[in-house]
Amino acid sequence: MTRLIIVGAGASGMMAAISAAKANKDIDIIILEHGAKPGRKILATGNGRCNLTNEKLDSECFRSHDGAGIEGWLKMCQTKDVIDMFYEMGMLTYDKGGYIYPYSRQASTVNDTLIKQCERLGIKFVLDAHVLEVEPGDDKTFKVLASIGYEEDGVRKKKRECYIADKVILACGGKAYSSLGSDGSGYKIAKSLGLKMIPSVPALTGLKCRENVYKLGAGVRTNAKISLYVDHEMVCEDEGELQLTEYGISGIPVFQVSRFASYGLLDGCKVHVNIDFAPEYTKEELKDNIYKFSKISDDTIGNILDGMINCKLKDMVLAYCRIEGNVKASDLSFDEIEKIVACIKNYYSVVIETNDFSQAQVCAGGVRLSEVNGNFEVIKLPGLYIVGELLDVDGICGGYNLHWAWLTGIIAGRDV
Ligand SMILES: Cc1cc2nc3c(=O)[nH]c(=O)nc-3n(C[C@H](O)[C@H](O)[C@H](O)COP(=O)(O)OP(=O)(O)OC[C@H]3O[C@@H](n4cnc5c(N)ncnc54)[C@H](O)[C@@H]3O)c2cc1C
Helix, strand or coil: CEEEEEECCCHHHHHHHHHHHHHCCCEEEEEEECCCCCCHHHHHHHHHCCCCEECCCCHHHEECCCHHHHHHHHHHCCHHHHHHHHHHCCCCEEEECCEEEECCCCHHHHHHHHHHHHHHCCCEEEECEEEEEEEECCCCCEEEEEEEEEEECCEEEEEEEEEEECEEEECCCCCCCHHHCCCCHHHHHHHHCCCCEEEEEEECCCEEECCCCHHHHCCCEEEEEEEEEECCEEEEEEEEEEEECCCEEECHHHHHHHHHHHHHHHCCCCEEEEEECCCCCCHHHHHHHHHHHHHHCCCEHHHHHHCCCCHHHHHHHHHHHCCCCCCEHHHCCHHHHHHHHHHHHCEEEEEEEECCHHHCCEEEEEECHHHECCCCEECCCCCEEECHHHECCEECCCCHHHHHHHHHHHHHHHHC
């Protein structure tokens, strides 16, 4: 009987276990998980609703340093395959404009479905089991060394345990939101096995900006288009609901561009954003409207802007332009109106830092895709597989990161 050890009971690990058990009846599967429960991160996904995949699936939704093969993998595991897989386990899904959620709208349904299916298939969980090392033996087996927590006389203790496995799947995730389990130990294990890595950085996270005027706008949510520049070259842009915070900017469009800021800053480059706070209007239209509204009543620029943009955003824009809100619009010079409009349409802001890993939804970077074959088996260590976020692939927001976790788990598990 083949013994498979999976390190990590997250999305990719549980899916890999289920896929392996379905494809092979003569297999003994143990999942070693250092948390007290399986799938803690799944429970936090999609604001507790779990956006588990997306109808629109193409390689542009995934980023990697060697992304050429992603297209092929997406064909092997499409949206429908994931939906069907969950249906076969007894879970209904719901399509909200292409974004797929459990019909219950509860992330716990996804986690419970995976755990129940593992139990049905005889897959064993060992919890409070922190894997320290994976060592390839001479006889094509692997030694998996773990520190296991156990209870003795009411006291929690640790002991070392060495598992011998024919196959191992590393499904430890990255180091984003380590409070939910993945603490970067997967990177250490992969590195100790000699695998080539891309440095891991926070992705899908907020950006800290240099200008202190953000304090005036904190709390504002507004539609905006954000363009990210690294050394003055535009590398990514996105539009959606932007959130202004005390430290800078957040929200989905910021998350989408954040991994490029992380890598830019890591490389010591200058990173800045241009924000268009009124993407539906041209500069000319905004200017015309300021002049038209000032003719309705000879009002202050502050009051006129209140009719055009969020009032806290107006405070921020005027502070940035160093123009008092109580000045009559008719008293402003042409250049001052130009400056206000340029600020609304083309707000220049220097990014000094991204939020750290503890506030990033995923990590970019990880084990290079060139280290694995089409079934996510490590080319130089047959029998060892790498799945999920531990690989150098990060998806944009919209269910793509979980899709990657399911996809890699399904393919690797089947191959085992
Ligand atoms: C707040 C938040 C919201 C998100 N929302 C979404 C969403 O709606 N849609 C989406 O697609 N993606 C979302 N994501 C991203 C998604 O959750 C992850 O990309 C995905 O869970 C990665 O799956 P994984 O199996 O690779 O890793 P993980 O889910 O992180 O699982 C890894 C597991 O391995 C365990 N582990 C790690 N190291 C060891 C070790 N040494 N020994 C034993 N066990 C170990 C961990 O405890 C963990 O249980 C979100 C992430 C966060 C943080």
